[in-house]
Amino acid sequence: MGYIAAIGKYFLMVWEVFRKPTKWRIMRSLILKEIDELVFGSMGIIIFIAFFIGGVVTIQTALNLTSPFLPKSLIGFATRQSVILEFAPTFTSIIMVGKVGSYITSSIGTMRVTEQIDALEVMGVNSLNYLVFPKIIAMLLFPFAVAIAMYVGVLGGWVAAVVGDYAPSGEFIKGLQMEFIPFHVTYAFIKTLVFAFIIATVPSYHGFYMKGGALEVGKASTTAFVWTSVVIIILNYVLTQLLLGQ
Amino acid sequence: MIEVSNVHKSFGDTHVLKGITTCFDQGKTNLIIGQSGSGKTVFLKCLLGLFELEEGSICYSGQVYSELSSGERRDLRQEMGMVFQGSALFDSMTVEENVMFPMDMFTKKSKGELRDRVDEVLQRVNLIDAHKKYPSEISGGMQKRVAIARAIVMNPKYLFCDEPNSGLDPKTAILMDNLIQEITQEYNITTIINTHDMNSVMEIGEKIIFLKNGYKEWEGTNKEIFKTDNKAVTDFVYSSELFKKVRQMYIEERN
Numbered sequence: 023m024g025y026i027a028a029i030g031k032y033f034l035m036v037w038e039v040f041r042k043p044t045k046w047r048i049m050r051s052l053i054l055k056e057i058d059e060l061v062f063g064s065m066g067i068i069i070f071i072a073f074f075i076g077g078v079v080t081i082q083t084a085l086n087l088t089s090p091f092l093p094k095s096l097i098g099f100a101t102r103q104s105v106i107l108e109f110a111p112t113f114t115s116i117i118m119v120g121k122v123g124s125y126i127t128s129s130i131g132t133m134r135v136t137e138q139i140d141a142l143e144v145m146g147v148n149s150l151n152y153l154v155f156p157k158i159i160a161m162l163l164f165p166f167a168v169a170i171a172m173y174v175g176v177l178g179g180w181v182a183a184v185v186g187d188y189a190p191s192g193e194f195i196k197g198l199q200m201e202f203i204p205f206h207v208t209y210a211f212i213k214t215l216v217f218a219f220i221i222a223t224v225p226s227y228h229g230f231y232m233k234g235g236a237l238e239v240g241k242a243s244t245t246a247f248v249w250t251s252v253v254i255i256i257l258n259y260v261l262t263q264l265l266l267g268q
Numbered sequence: 269m270i271e272v273s274n275v276h277k278s279f280g281d282t283h284v285l286k287g288i289t290t291c292f293d294q295g296k297t298n299l300i301i302g303q304s305g306s307g308k309t310v311f312l313k314c315l316l317g318l319f320e321l322e323e324g325s326i327c328y329s330g331q332v333y334s335e336l337s338s339g340e341r342r343d344l345r346q347e348m349g350m351v352f353q354g355s356a357l358f359d360s361m362t363v364e365e366n367v368m369f370p371m372d373m374f375t376k377k378s379k380g381e382l383r384d385r386v387d388e389v390l391q392r393v394n395l396i397d398a399h400k401k402y403p404s405e406i407s408g409g410m411q412k413r414v415a416i417a418r419a420i421v422m423n424p425k426y427l428f429c430d431e432p433n434s435g436l437d438p439k440t441a442i443l444m445d446n447l448i449q450e451i452t453q454e455y456n457i458t459t460i461i462n463t464h465d466m467n468s469v470m471e472i473g474e475k476i477i478f479l480k481n482g483y484k485e486w487e488g489t490n491k492e493i494f495k496t497d498n499k500a501v502t503d504f505v506y507s508s509e510l511f512k513k514v515r516q517m518y519i520e521e522r523n
Contacts, residue, residue: 042310042342137356144316144428172442216376 034229039155039223042148056160060122060222061167067121068114072105072171075113076178079104081197085268094189098197101179103206110172111210112258115217118164123225126157127246130229131239139230150230157222164218165211172210174181209265216261217254224250269294270315270426270458275324277310283312286482287324295456297449297472299463302479303394303504308464311479312430312462316350317341328426346374349419349457351429355411357403357418361388364399367417374422389417409440413447427452427459435444441465445472466511469493478504494518 043049083100130153133139143147176198183189189197228246232238270292277285284307292298300308313319315326317333328331328344336344350356357366367386371377377385390396393413403411413430419427429448433441449472452459461468469476473490478501486501493505494515506512 042338048373063322073459118440136354137352138358139316140313141350141356142360143318144345144348144350145341157303 031231032224035154035227035230036149036223038148038150038247039158040151042151042153044148050182052152052156052160054247057163057216059125060157060160061163064121065170067117067173069174071115071117072110072175072216073178073181075109076101076105076175076180077227078181079109079183080176080194081186082143084183084186092252093197094193095197095200097183097189098179099200100197101183101194102176102198102202105175105208106172106178106206110168110175110234111214111217112254114168114171114249115164115214115221115254118217118221119225119247119254122161122241123221123246123250126222126225127232127237128173131232131242132228134230134232135239137234152232154223154231157226158219161216161218164221165214168210168214172207204262209261212265213258213261216257220250220253220257224253255264269329269415270460271327272315273325273327274303274472275311275314275326276322277314277319278322284482285314287388288479288484289324289478290484290487292458292460293475294458295453296459296474297452298458298460299469299476300460300468300477301480301504302485306477306479307482308404308462309430312428312460315460316348316428317345344443345364345423346370347421349422349427350425351406351415351419351432353414353430353432353434355403355408355415357411357414359403362400362402363395363406363414365402370418370422385421386417389421390414392420392451393417408435408508409437409444412444416444416447416451420455420457423455423456426456429461430466431462431463432461433465434461436502438467441467442471448472452472466505466508469505480504 044052080097080101083104084097087096132137133153138147139153142152180191180192180194180198183194184191225243225246228242228249231240232242234241272288272290272292275285275288276283288311300311307315310319321334328347331340331344333341333344349393357363358369361369364383364386367389368382371382371385375382386399390399393416395410395413395417398406398410398414403414406414415434415471419429427448432444432448436444445468448459448461451457461472463469473493476486476488476490476493477484478486478498480500486496486498488496493501496502502515506515
């Protein structure tokens, strides 16, 4: 019963986020601040992880393609498919839940504990719109970060293939271009947009409705990480079935 | 003026406010006192519209809060200023930005006009060189003054203060009391202060409401509180030895 009530409360929160908008001049500066904090601030870790994940995918694929009848270009093909379909959108999203999600929960939770949210409400400000809406809009840029992660992941795979002598450069690149289906990129971006919305709203929910003090802010961040990850993993399955399934 | 009629509020099985009826006068400092857990903060949050009432009504200069649309409630809230117990300043903003925030949000004034008004109210609360400082860089007393400046910057009709003296030394607390009383009279505001600071009760309690276990046990002025025979009030107000002696002296002087 508690879970159903929480889900209902989450949707009511989302509805409230889009009501009574804050003055555009103020909202614009909040959005720019959140873009800097949530997206640009995460680029370093996204690029770093994407590069090495791409490399590891290449090495593991190469080590499993032992038959001499299989062309080396398959390593490039498998790397591209793994990175574009799964590693860049889903893996990067889980990293973002850890980095951005806990930041969102703790910052909103601290505002709740220190009565800053009450102060906004007393002034007549729609605190949910003021706090959560800029985060949702900023996270709309998340697909750009994922696009970079795709590129860097494939680059990491190529470097691993060439440096580790798993496949010649030409063969790897031939594999990258093999049977390319543009819809796979669209699928990845659709997933990313849904995940971006979840990353902005679920941690906000946990921060906004938290009760207690400093210790509870930490607990709320952990709970938010767990639930956001769970929702992303479930939605990943559902979207994959809907968009790519038979 | 705020008229409160038969206000009830519960949280789960806990009945916190049990039918409070009273009236807060304009241009006066109205104090809500009572022990911890007596329902003071819940009552204040009901007055601010942060909690929905279960029963009863609150009427702000003729407007019954529960009968207002969400837009009208928002407009009414812009006529309220609040000083929170912990100041509740936005810690990512400077003092100037904190005070400017409500005006920036709800008025179409130019940056120059906003700055002039901020200077004016900061000067009013005796804060002159703190514009560019962050809340974490100033003392608790200064934070309270910034909170007062932010609360009065929109010329509110109603000013609410939740324990404005908590965490302050006695001298700063007296300055804070005097400041609130001056502002109340100067702007003709209905001020409601939630406190258990007995100095405030004696100094600025033009009207005092005493809450006990969610009921309004007593109401009167700071002069009347000396004379009252209500045991709950005397036990609470004169719980310290100092105040017991003050009361004894008062009674002896009267006799």
